[in-house]
Amino acid sequence: MQYMLMFYETETEFAKRDDSAAAPAYWGAWNAYIGAMNAAGIVLRGDGLLPPGAATTVRVEDGERLVQDGPVSATKEQLGGYFVIEVDTLDDALAWAARSPNLAAGATEVRPVLPPPPQV
Amino acid sequence: MELTGKGLAGRAAERAARQSYGRLLAYLVRAWRDVAAVEDALAEAFTRALVVWPRDGVPDNPDGWLLVAARNKLLDGARSAAVRQTALASLKLTTAVAAEDPPMIPDKRLELMFVCAHPDIDPAVHTALMLQCVLGLSAERIGSSFLVSPDAMGRRLSRAKARIRDAGTGFEVPDASAVAGRLGAVMEAIYAAYGQGWDSIASDDAGRKGLSEEAIWLARALVSVAPGDAEPRGLLALMLFCEARAKARRADLRYVPLADQQVDLWDREMIAAAERALAAAGAMRAPGRFQLEAAIQSAMVQSRLTSTDLRVPLLRLHGALVSVAPTLGNRLGWIAALSDVDGPQAGLKALDELPHQRIRSYQPYWAVRAHLLGRAGAGAGFIDEAFSNAIGLSTDAATRAYLIEKRAMLTRQ
Structure with missing residues (x-):
């Protein structure tokens, strides 16, 4: 089964990326986590993302196109990265999600990847 | 079932829930067999109590009140006359019991624990089922502890309860020989519950507490009904030793290993209680896995408290434990003890033999590998790789922070 792990981080966590005092521990934890997933041979693909401040959102309202700076919704926790992993069960995916470093302040969402549609 | 209530009546209902839930459930399940139906009936009884008690006052006999309310609900729910007929006979007893003052509801929680550990039920569900039936924890709460989605946990629990309901005679109250046969599974389940309490800490003491305390409570219950067995006392001692050091395991959100813990943060009374339980178990001359683990804890604690070098006896205890229970965790414990006596190279060599x-x-x-490589003065690259894996596989922020610091110390040349 393929699952996407979506890592949600708080503003404070995002800020640690560029804070010289906090950055080593921040990156140390993420690099170790991703390294452990790679070592387990479960990673299919994945990326980290720049903070939500770098996002641009496009939508159409009443037939009018709107381009806005910022993410789709202004929630406390924002998507900071994602990985798609291949494991046997949801329990296994949750075990990996529970190891993600963002959990000290944020949350990780686990979602099954949509299987390819049946060939008609 | 989670219960919350405001005011005196609310608190009384909550107290009754905590103290009586498992007892009431165990007692009703004996007569009714259908755990899910009894849970629903009890939930409704507690809900009704929250409405009626504030209005009419808390009854003198809250347990009896709840028992009668739940029983009536069960009888209402039994649609077929035949079911009603057979159920009525066994439930008559509950009315007689409830009418007594003070109520003499026989404590059948232990029997219920043994039902939960029946060999026909998937061992992976034993602990979860026990936590729900005996302690009334919700599927959400149990799922969170065991890292299982609440939905999946709810389905697993339902399946197990359906088995209990449908299995017929296999779920009679176990006789002495069946009790002996299932004692191991019951103890495993209790210890797993305690372990979940430890593992799910995430630097948050309040969240951790729940399952640890409840596991200790279950172990005490087990000792009180199986006073002639040594291992339940060993299990109780083991958990008390661990619990006694709970406060010292964290400092500034960092994990603190036993060797560095502040001894004055240890709960000395609890340690004394653990020693007494272990001594009582030892006097029965029936050694086992839990007693050995408790003995290891005792030696580690005494070594710190009396500044005595107990590394050799500790290695012997770890060796005995591996021969009784050769789990991966126990083998790692032995390797750590071995390297304390024979040095890190011996430990690293033993690590290479693990599957x-x-x-x-x-x-x-x-x-363990990271620490041994550090002690052996291995190259920074090897140390870094082992620490990285240990950090990346941690679920607990305090452990992660401790390992990151340790790595920085050991790889800074």
Whole structure:
């Protein structure tokens, strides 16, 4: 089964990326986590993302196109990265999600990847 | 079932829920067999109590009141006359019991624990089922502890309860020989519950407490009904030793290993209680896995408290434990003890003999390896790799922070 792990981080966590005092521990934890997933041979693909401040959102309202700076919704926790992993069960995916470093302040969402549609 | 209530009546209902839930459920399940139906009936009884008690006052006999309310609900729910007929006979007893003052509801919680550990039920569900039936924890709460989605946990629990309901005679109250046969599974389940309490800490003491305390409570219950068995006392001693040091395990959100813990943060009374339980178990001359683990705890604690070198006796205890229960965790414990006596190289050599496939994503393996490589003065690259795996596989922020610091110390040349 393929699952996407979506890592949600708080503003404070995002800020640690560029804070010289906090950055080593921040990156140390993420690099170790991703390294452990790679070592387990479960990673299919994945990326980290720049903070939500770098996002641009496009939508159409009443037939009018709107381009806005910022993410789709202004929630406390924002998507900071994602990985798609291949494991046997949801329990296994949750075990990996529970190891993600963002959990000290944020949350990780686990979602099954949509299987390819049946060939008609 | 989670209960919340405001005011005096609310608190009385909550107290009754905590103290009586398992007792009431165990007693009703004996007569009714259908755990899910009894849970629903009890939930409704507690809900009704929250409405009626504030209005009419808390009854003198809250348990009896709840028992009668739940029983009536069960009888209402039994649609077929035949079911009603057979159920009525067994439930008559509950009315007689409830009418007594004070109520003499026989404590059948232990029997219920043994039903939960029946060999026909998937061992992976034993602990969860016990936590729900005996302690009334919700599927959400149990799922969170065991890292299982609440939905999946709810389905697993329902399946197990359906088995209990449908299995017929297999779920009679176990006789003495069946009790002996299932004692191991019951103890495993209790200890797993305690372990979940430890593992799910995430630097948050309040969240951790729940399951640890409840596991200790279950172990005490087990000792009180199986006073002639040594291992339940060993299990109780083991958990008390661990619990006594709970406060010292964290400092500034960092994990603190036993060797560095502040001894004055240890709960000395609890340690004394653990020693008494272990001594009582030892006097029965029936050694076992839990007693050995408790003895290891005792030696480690006494070594700190009396500044005595107990490394050799500790290695012997670990060796005995591995021969009784050769789990990966126990083998790692032995390797750590071995390296304390014979040096890190001996430990590293023993680590290489562990099954490769099973240690790849096993955090404790990498933590032990990282420390041994550090002590052996291995190259920074090797140390870094082992620490990285240990950090990346941690679920607990305090452990992660501790390992990151330790790595920085050991790889800074």
